[in-house]
Amino acid sequence: MFRKTAKAALLAATFALALIGTAEAETLKLGHSTWVGYGPFFIAEEKGFFKEEGVDIQLVTMEDTPAKMAALQAGQIDLVASTVDEFPIYMPPGKMLRYILAVDNSKGGDGIVALKEITKLTDLKGKKVAFETGSVSQFFFDAVIKEAGMSESDVEVVNMTATDAGVAFAARQVDAAVTWEPALSQGANAAHGHLLLSSADKPGLITDVVAVTPETATKHAAELKAFVRAWYRALDFIKTNPDEAIKIMAAGAGGWLADPKVFEDTLRGIEYLDKPMNEKFFGTPEAPGQISQTLGYALQIWSEKGRIQADIKPVDMIDYSFIGG
Structure with a gap:
């Protein structure tokens, strides 16, 4: 009897460890369009920064915004990169999203x-x-x-x-x-x-951010912080290896940005946001940064046009817990 019980316990423990291993190895899918601002994602992937920081990210190019947002809400993808103003338009009542990282700011583009x-x-x-x-x-x-x-x-x-x-x-x-x-x-x-x-x-008015559902923010908090750290490492790589970085990003983005020269020319119209810039853009719950004002503008403008389905305030969508990495 003891041997059967011990054997059963061993099997249960083995199964539990297998489940834990599966959870740890779960791939998070990031949906994004073809845009120069998302180039560092490909550096983080190519150079192994995602894996080294402890997260497995699959980059998924999705040009159709409504489909991309629906996939995020349905749990078919885990993260989406888009502009601050765009996410609220696609949020049905009771389906909140969280902004966890700002990636690029339009600076003349x-x-x-x-x-x-x-x-x-x-x-x-x-x-x-x-x-x-x-x-x-x-x-x-x-x-x-x-x-x-x-x-x-x-x-x-x-x-x-x-x-x-x-x-x-x-x-x-x-x-x-x-x-x-x-x-x-x-x-x-x-x-x-x-x-x-x-x-x-108008700095900070057109800014791309990464958003997740509250469920993903809770369940995958460690992985999301790893994702943020990998982003910062990718930006460091760009500073020290600009020529190689442009080639990697152009190849990764593909499409109309596949030519490194086109990618580099387009890059002049934006700036990537590193950790200090994220900390300034987000601010703190007590002293919100530009992101709160930009989101406030978006909520007001789109509400006036009947595009917002839910009752939302900037504080509902801004998550300050991830930008530290």
């Missing part, structure tokens, strides 16, 4: 090009302005004109993608366009155009 005679935001009143509704371009435009005492009703909105907006401006079909590189520079360099305002003038 997004902006507004306008006719040369339009020299300030208030000059846009009554003018045709092209941008994609429901996108970060609309958020950026609404946020900056709000500070100028304006709203969308003051302009004639022409809905089109960021690329098409740049083309329309180049063809003088609109008076201004909210777009990003390379269309931004093309419009600014046109004989009839100039750069009215860029994201470099």
Whole structure:
């Protein structure tokens, strides 16, 4: 009887250890689009920083934003990288998300090009302005004109993608366009155009972050901290090995960024956020940083447009416990 009991206990212990091993080796899937800001993820993968820090990350390119957000809520992927303003749009009631890391900040890569005679935001009143509704371009435009005492009703909105907006401006079909590189520079360099305002003038307004569900934040806290540490190591690698880093990131990103020169040129419009920059951007619960203001703008702007399904406050989504790594 004792031998049977001991054998059963041994089998149970073996099974339990197997389960623990499986849990420890569980792969976390990170969904992201093709974007220069996510390049360091590929360095962390290529150089083994993820594994060395104690986390197994699978990078999954997903260009369809609604599908990506639905997969996150359904638990099909574990992390998603996107802009601060975008996540709340896809959060159904009772399905909160947590921001755990800021990865890059647009620093001139997004902006507004306008006719040369339009020299300030208030000059846009009554003018045709092209941008994609429901996108970060609309958020950026609404946020900056709000500070100028304006709203969308003051302009004639022409809905089109960021690329098409740049083309329309180049063809003088609109008076201004909210777009990003390379269309931004093309419009600014046109004989009839100039750069009215860029994201470099509004730091922290267009920032990519990584978000997870509260369940993932609790269940995989150690792995997420390891993920953050690997991100910081990847940024250190970029500083000490810039040429190799560009090649790794371009190859990893692929698509329109596969050419290292294109990747490097696009990189000039953003900045990667290291640990000190994350600490400043997040701040603390007692003294919130820029992320709280940016998210506040997003919640207000998208709520006014009926895009927010849940009752959310910035404090509900910002998790300060991971940026220390």
